[in-house]
Amino acid sequence: MKIIQMSRRDLLALTMCLAELLAGSIAQAQTVDEFYRNKNIDLYVGFSAGGGYDVYARMIARHMGRHMPGNPNIIVKQMEGAGSVRLANWLYAIAPKDGTTFGTFARGVPLDPLFGNPGPQFKDGSAFTYIGSANNEVSVCGVSAKSGIKSFSDLFDKEVIVGGFGAGTESEQHVKLSNAVLGTKFKLVKGYPGGNDVNLALSRGEVQGRCGWSWTSIRGAEQMGQVKDGSLLIIVQNSIEKHADLPNVPLITDFVKNEDQRKMLELVLAPQKLGRPFFGPPGIPADRLAALQKAFADTMTDPQFLEAADKIQLEISPISGAEMEKIIRDAYATDQALVKRTGDAIR
Template structure:
């Protein structure tokens, strides 16, 4: 036993001396989810956690921890300032987190361009839906009739998208904010507290509430992305509703986040080799046959976007024309 311990210690010293990333020695890596359990971000986080460890050096166990708050801004702040920078902690946050500091939203104390973006599980299309008892069946009706929707706070799509619609298109969305996660908004719809949800990922709708679609419990009003989803050919696309160059520019900035889909990110200041390890492992995980089979069974869309591509989307957003950024920031102020 003593000889085995000595051999193990010697191996560890040799490995460290060889410069192998810390990720290779760690047996536990923490993946933090910026929302409560049961919602779309949590579902994607957990499926990635089940398979990604096998693609990291040393095959560590990935443990999922939920850290909800302010539409996942709480987690983003923690990853930026507190989390270890050795590759043992990364997270999945709201796609809007990347744009909060750009738009001057309160509570965000990070520079999104300095995060190490690891990758996204899909290029997302979101939707606005109305509960079947609301009497609202089209997006045009929301310009004439108030519609109460639930929000999770901060950079969440559920809070930001209705504000943009009200400011740009004159809709009459009224928000009830502070729900811990999307699943809580769904329960609120069932209880009659709110009439709908705006900024709900279509992939999440299909995977978590297929019965609502089958039984027509919800009406899909509009799709929110730069391009239409093939599932929704007859649902209007928000980009087609812009009537001026300024309106189109605002929509382009706001909905650029959809490319980020379900974004995974790591703290800034990490050694380049450890960032590369996480990005490669994530990319390999997105091709893992077992993950793809489980995702198909769960009706989860897997249309991955690389970490490098996410990094570019964020950088490009911060380079948008100042007048577009200013107008968008004004719309999103409380």
């Protein structure tokens, strides 16, 4: 019999390989309930604490664990940076892919590679797994009454300073697109960590307004009082359809001059339907992904969750992970010439 001699390094590599195979076999033998029992699930938010994405995540985290097999704890963590692209890249390339980690980042980020925006390490938004979204969002532009702007039409003649917090966020994309396509005179100040920081800058007079601002965030915050007293004016809806609360506020598509302009706006506005989206890393085992998706959907109809959301005026109008994925895939199927013109406009 021939004896095979192995170096210590080869023996160690073989041992590690066998250990990984054994661990994988054990994991495959576990039920979803057994896997999640006594575990924590990390829910990462790509923006600073206190903003809309953070508020939704914390509300969902308090209730979703009850609907998960094994009833794991869901712990919210922040990973802000680059308009939440930092989190998207981490989820794509580094995060555990075993179903113990998911996150929420700017709904426009999955389209960044489509438009050629710098930063993403993924080639297209379909690289992620899709958990679900808490609502179908409508974004707006709000300006201080002190700015002298009375309506969106004023922006064709007068400059207004607005704050932005990342190239992939609506706070910047909607502004750049409006300037490039419609000819408005927004002046964009970049570099804020998140929407809450732009709101603070607005209150201090550092900026005069904010665009790509989720109406649901305004409804549930102190800014709603400013809307009611007239010190904050909502001048346009950056959406394809109007919100029921804002029947007299025009859509940005009302100002297009031709069909190409409309198509460019609608391509960038498509992620509005994603609302407050929750994504997982690629490669989550199918049974655990299904459990996460079902638990999310069940949370969205949980009476305790809905009562808690209503108390702080969080709008809940969910869409499924499958619906989210279709929106992204449809965007990537758009005519490339139109995509290029749109990408050039928002960079």
